[in-house]
Structure formats: C-alpha cells, structure tokens
Amino acid sequence: xxxxxxAAVSSRRVAGEADLKPQLVHYYFRTMDDLFLAVxxxxxxxxxxxxxxxxxxxxxxxxxxELTTDPRGAVFTMEFAALANHRKAIRAEIxxxxxxxxxxxLDALARVLDGAGISEDDCPPVVALQAMxxxxxxxxxxxxxxxxxxxxxxxxxxERLVDQLEDGAAA
Amino acid sequence: xxxxxxAAVSSRRVAGEADLKPQLVHYYFRTMDDLFLAVxxxxxxxxxxxxxxxxxxxxxxxxxxELTTDPRGAVFTMEFAALANHRKAIRAEIxxxxxxxxxxxLDALARVLDGAGISEDDCPPVVALQAMxxxxxxxxxxxxxxxxxxxxxxxxxxERLVDQLEDGAAA
DNA sequence: GTCTATATAATGATAGAC
DNA sequence: GTCTATCATTATATAGAC
Numbered sequence: 001x002x003x004x005x006x007a008a009v010s011s012r013r014v015a016g017e018a019d020l021k022p023q024l025v026h027y028y029f030r031t032m033d034d035l036f037l038a039v040x041x042x043x044x045x046x047x048x049x050x051x052x053x054x055x056x057x058x059x060x061x062x063x064x065x066e067l068t069t070d071p072r073g074a075v076f077t078m079e080f081a082a083l084a085n086h087r088k089a090i091r092a093e094i095x096x097x098x099x100x101x102x103x104x105x106l107d108a109l110a111r112v113l114d115g116a117g118i119s120e121d122d123c124p125p126v127v128a129l130q131a132m133x134x135x136x137x138x139x140x141x142x143x144x145x146x147x148x149x150x151x152x153x154x155x156x157x158x159e160r161l162v163d164q165l166e167d168g169a170a171a
Numbered sequence: 172x173x174x175x176x177x178a179a180v181s182s183r184r185v186a187g188e189a190d191l192k193p194q195l196v197h198y199y200f201r202t203m204d205d206l207f208l209a210v211x212x213x214x215x216x217x218x219x220x221x222x223x224x225x226x227x228x229x230x231x232x233x234x235x236x237e238l239t240t241d242p243r244g245a246v247f248t249m250e251f252a253a254l255a256n257h258r259k260a261i262r263a264e265i266x267x268x269x270x271x272x273x274x275x276x277l278d279a280l281a282r283v284l285d286g287a288g289i290s291e292d293d294c295p296p297v298v299a300l301q302a303m304x305x306x307x308x309x310x311x312x313x314x315x316x317x318x319x320x321x322x323x324x325x326x327x328x329x330e331r332l333v334d335q336l337e338d339g340a341a342a
Numbered sequence: 343g344t345c346t347a348t349a350t351a352a353t354g355a356t357a358g359a360c
Numbered sequence: 361g362t363c364t365a366t367c368a369t370t371a372t373a374t375a376g377a378c
Binding site: 203 | 370371372373374
Binding site for chain 1: 174175176177178179246249250252253254255256257262263265266269270273294295297298300301302304305306308309310312313315316317318320321322324325328
C-alpha cells in the first residue's frame with residue numbers, strides 16, 4: 001500500500017508477501033475491504049498510543065510536530081484518505097479515529113498555551129492545533145511528492161515558535 | 172475520479188460516460204497514464220488561470236484562501252497525490268505545477284505583507300504562504316472525510332487575520 | 343475516427359476435499 | 361486452517377477492417 005498505492009493491494013499480492021495462497025486472505029478477511037479496515041484499525045491504535053506517549057512527554061508540542069511531519073505517516077494518511085473517499089465504512093472509521101486523536105492533542109496543547117500565558121482570545125487552542133498539524137501534514141505530503149520550496153524556512157519558524165511556547169510553559 | 176477514486180477510472184468506464192467504445196480511449200491516449208496526465212495538465216492550466224485571476228483581484232489573500240479551501244479542489248488534489256505516489260511521470264508533473272503556483276502566490280503575498288508593514292524578520296512570506304495554504308488544504312480535505320472539529324473557529328480566525336492584513340495593505 | 347475481434351493478464355470470491 | 365480447482369468479471373492494450 002505504501003509503495004504502490006491502495007489499488008495495487010490485491011489478495012494475490014498480499015498472499016505472495018506472506019508466502020501463502022490468495023484464498024487464505026479471503027479466508028481470514030473475506031473481502032478486501034475487511035482487510036483494509038483491519039489495517040486501518042491496527043494502525044490507528046498504534047498511532048493513538050504513539051501520540052499518547054508524545055503528548056505525555058516533557059515537550060509535547062515538539063513531539064507532536066515531529067510526529068505529524070513524519071513522511072511515512074503522510075503516505076499512509078493519503079492512501080487511506082483516497083480510499084475513504086469512496087468507501088463509506090472506511091471514511092466513518094477514519095473520522096472517528098481522527099476526532100479521538102484531536103481531542104487528545106487539544107488537551108495537551110491547551111495546557112501548553114495556558115502555561116505560556118496565551119488566552120482563548122489571543123488564539124483558541126483548537127485553532128493553534130489546526131494550524132500546527134495542518135502545516136505539518138502538508139509539509140510531509142509535499143515532501144513525498146518532491147515539492148520542497150519553503151519547507152526549511154517553515155520548519156525553522158514553527159520549531160522556534162514551539163520552543164518559545166514550551167520554554168514559556170516551563171517557566 | 173472524483174466520485175469513485177482514481178482506481179475506478181478504467182477505459183471501459185470512461186468510454187461508457189462518453190457513449191463510446193473502450194478502444195477509442197486507447198486510440199486517443201494509448202495508455203491510461205497518458206489519459207491521467209492529460210487530465211492533470213488541463214486541470215493544472217485551468218487552476219493556474221484561476222489563481223492568476225484571484226491573486227490579481229483587490230483582495231488577493233481573501234481570494235487565495237477561498238480558492239484553497241474549496242473541497243472540490245481537495246478531492247482532486249488527493250486523488251492525484253495518491254496516484255503520483257507510485258507513478259513517476261505524474262509526480263514530476265504535479266511538482267512542477269505546484270512550484271509554478273507557489274511562485275505566483277508568493278509574489279502576491281509578499282506584496283500584501285509588505286503593504287501591511289510586516290517584515291521578513293516578523294514572518295517570511297514563504298512561511299505565511301505555507302501556513303495559509305496548508306491550513307486551507309487540510310480543512311478542505313477533512314471536510315470531505317467528515318472531520319469538522321475546529322473548522323469553524325479556524326476559518327473565522329484566518330479570515331479575520333486576512334481581512335486585517337488586507338485592510339492594512341489598502342491603508 | 344470508429345468499429346469488431348481478440349490477446350493476455352489480473353481481479354475478488356466461492357466450493358469442496360483433506 | 362490450508363489446499364486444489366474454478367467462476368465470472370474486469371483490466372489494458374493491439375490488430376485490422378471499413
């Protein structure tokens with residue numbers, strides 16, 4: 001899926017990777033959609049744990065930024081977003097998972113902003129979160145496509161801002 | 172492509188939409204990749220013109236924001252991004268087109284920031300551009316997936332900022 | 343430019359033996 | 361749980377007549 005796109009994921013190829021017959025894929029998952037859902041769920045759980053650990057660290061913003069700019073995550077997200085675009089069950093699962101992650105992130109970010117003396121009126125935490133993760137996701141996606149203009153400057157800018165905020169929160 | 176994803180675009184289905192035989196699709200484009208490239212190029216040219224008009228208007232930032240948050244564009248971008256992920260020719264074409272758009276946007280944004288009295292040191296134009304378009308793209312994409320938390324607040328926040336900047340530029 | 347015909351390969355999925 | 365066998369369907373693409 002990551003290397004050749006979701007459309008290249010067939011029962012035959014999956015079976016080949018595992019040195020099994022294609023029929024076994026259908027035995028375990030029946031349809032290919034069931035397989036995609038299983039992959040999504042496993043990955044989502046892993047991702048939730050990873051974000052949980054990152055946000056519980058002593059520099060949660062920095063960890064959040066680094067996790068969200070990971071290009072491997074970007075490819076995965078893009079493939080599933082494309083898949084979700086025309087498969088209802090997958091779309092619902094992604095949305096539910098995304099909202100869970102966002103709530104976690106929001107709690108952590110609100111604490112940091114509060115600690116740095118930034119009020120709701122200055123910038124609501126939900127806006128700061130959307131900004132930070134949106135920028136991170138697009139940078140990661142663009143990197144995988146070979147679009148690089150402005151990335152270094154943006155990374156530097158955001159990372160300086162993040163460090164300022166977290167130093168403020170520590171003080 | 173927009174309704175069912177790029178993987179559902181076959182010579183049979185395309186021909187069916189046009190009430191033609193599938194072989195004619197191959198007559199005009201030979202391979203399906205040629206067809207995807209033709210679609211990409213046409214759409215890219217249209218998009219360049221649209222951005223050109225938007226950025227030449229009297230409120231270029233507002234126009235840029237509205238164009239980039241258009242959900243139709245998000246689906247298109249996502250499908251091609253997924254396609255590009257494992258087809259070299261398409262990836263190169265997307266990257267080249269994206270860099271052209273970015274240069275156009277950057278010129279317009281730099282003028283607005285300059286007019287509003289915001290220096291390179293405060294915020295480099297390329298960073299502001301990445302932030303604004305990144306946030307816009309992710310909001311548009313999430314909307315199509317049914318993820319909506321924080322969108323209203325973020326839209327309001329960005330739009331107020333944009334209006335402040337453009338009022339400052341006008342003054 | 344459009345047709346018929348066809349080559350070739352891959353697909354998802356099931357039935358039934360062991 | 362794994363196998364053999366198989367079905368119906370779809371896919372991309374080409375050849376050659378008109």
